[in-house]
Amino acid sequence: MKNDTAKVAIKKLMPPLNTPFNDFAPVISADGSTMMFTSNRPSTERELAKGKAGREYIYEVTVDPKKKKWGAPKLLGPAVNAPGRNNSAIALSPDGQRMLVYRDNNDGNGNVFESVLNGTEWSELTEFPEPINSEEHESSACYSPDGRMIYFVSDREGGEGGKDIWYVTRGESDTWGALKNMGPVINTKEDEQGIFLHADGRTLYFSSKGHGSSGGYDLFRSAQEGSGWSVPNPLGAPLNTPGDDLYLVFLADGKTAYMSSERSGGMGEKDLYEVKFTPLPGRKAQDPLLTLLKGQVVDEETKQPVEGDIEITDNAKNVSISKQRSNSSTGNFLLSLPSGKNYGISVSAPGYLFHSENFDLQDTASYKEVVKVVELKKVKVGKSIVLNNVFYDFDKATLRPESSTELDALVQLLKDNEKLRIELGSHTDDKGADDYNQKLSDARAASVVTHLANKGVAQDRLVAKGYGETSPIAPNDTEEGRQQNRRTEFKVLE
Structure with missing residues (x-):
């Protein structure tokens, strides 16, 4: 697919993010402040002494607010990284407080788990039940922006062939509904992998060995059309190469993305890359139809962080569409609000009066970031x-x-x-x-x-x-x- 509205520049990330070992599968918060990635770089004393690759573990890296650059990667603890197993972060919720994790089971298969950020610590993994996990191989997954749906990759029977993309929807009682295959428009007889749904809820990115791939896994884009999806378009050069190009993830603004690739010129077999999209002269940028609301919940009097319950309602339907909490240590929150709805937002906490916001977003409302400090008032x-x-x-x-x-x-x-x-x-x-x-x-x-x-x-x-x-x-x-x-x-x- 020729990009006739933006110049695409791809840059290899420098050490210590990339190493001579495999560094891959980046996932990122919608505001670009936190990234997880997977690496088999040496992590034990024995591996470090021998310079030997180890198991695949998850690393966290955050942006240094003063330097505006990535800091040093931090190996997550055993609550997330099981020693002796391959572990990989495969998705972050837009607010960066929930993470989907792949963990193998030493027989060639593996399943999808979830970890929740409690203050500054990630929780022990919770394994998803059927129909998400099975006895087969579930290797990649992502959240919808409201957290109501999970898309995942599995090689179970009943699909189009090989590894397919499937999805399930969470019901009102927090149980998962019927399993659905994304069908032959998205899935092929070959393998699909590395799925990512943009924070706008309308744009799906994934890799496939089908759809006329130029070699290995190529990156594709599909847009939601009514209740279905458009025919996937290959993203073309410089994103796609004869090698495997996988795990493309975007910030909410659509201008910056990260991916991993096995292209020539890397430091290891698999490397992490940053992608920048700059509008061409005289061309209008195709901004996502999305508002990103981020901020902090604090006590009105003390200004100390408060862990608040945040509920998003579709006012036209009087239906709750998402619930989450501000971080228990920082009070920080981030909400992704796709255009086309009148949103009611309520923030509450025990002992406080609730706080409300309204965002009436037209279908054509383009990307905007809103920063808000919510000061909860005591009763x-x-x-x-x-x-x-x-x-x-x-x-x-x-x-x-x-x-x-x-x-x-x-x-x-x-x-x-x-x-x-x-x-x-x-x-x-x-x-x-x-x-x-x-x-x-x-x-x-x-x-x-x-x-x-x-x-x-x-x-x-x-x-x-x-x-x-x-x-x-x-x-x-x-x-x-x-x-x-x-x-x-x-x-x-x-």
Whole structure:
């Protein structure tokens, strides 16, 4: 496939990332801050003394924030790297806090496991059940951006031949659904390997010995089309060579990728490479349709990190589509939000009022990074929270269906704190007459109180108050400011 919009530059990574041994299978967080890779470089005293290759183990490397370069690789501990076995990181979740790991079983086969980052330490591996793992060889896998699906490679029967790409979907009860093969558009009679689904959820990269490969494994790209996938396109030179080219993984911005290859000019048989995509003069970059929300959850008063539960809701469907947690040590989080949905985001932790954000992303919304520090407020008298996912019909007090999830969260907060009494305040911008805005805000506040009462919250715990245009939190001379001023919030009274 000729890339007529970007110049592709590929660069071999320097020591200590690459060595004279096999260094391969990079996986990376969506923001490019953390990378894992696999290497059989000497790791024991005996191997180091003899300069002898060892087993395949997983190494972690992070970007030095001052130098903006990769630091020194760190060998992960025995919780992830089983001594005497071949271990390989095969996927990272976009936030870098969950990792899929391949581990062999010494009989030529192997399975897929998962490890979770608890603070700064990776957990013991958990083996996936059927239908993901089988008695055959499951060698590669990746997450969908929301974590609801896992795509994986297996040479089990029932496919198109050789190693095929399969997928399963996680149900509401956290059980895995029926196994599905990606079919003959993606899979061939030859082997497929090294799958990666971009953070946009729409672009699949993988390697194959089929699809007219020019030699060994070549890299291919396929785009989601409705419920299916497009015919894969080879990525061409300089990415594909007569040797094996595998494990292409992208940052969320689509401008930087990493891969491993057995091409000439390397330090070892397999080496790690960085790939840069630069728009050609006069050509528009094909940015991913994606927003990357990253930041930190902290206590509003102490500014110390908080481990918070983060839930992403499709507001149009009132369906929870993803749940995760901020890191227990740092409070850091990262969310991948593919374009085309109205997202409600709720952050909560015991003893705190929940925090909400809204991202209404059109189908054509191109790549953007948003950095946000979420300051959670303790449940205390006088504290107030803006309900960013409470919506009304235009110029009316009628609550829209998209408000249900956020109001349900408020109901739960009131149930968890039985003595809590709150004020529901509604605010407008300065458009229109003062008395009209006051009446509209009175009616909207009353509408929320009625909704909560219908959900079982005692009426004497709820106070409705309309503020009209009297309490702006932003200038009213821009649409952005007016939008911030049109809000519903609740305040703790006692």
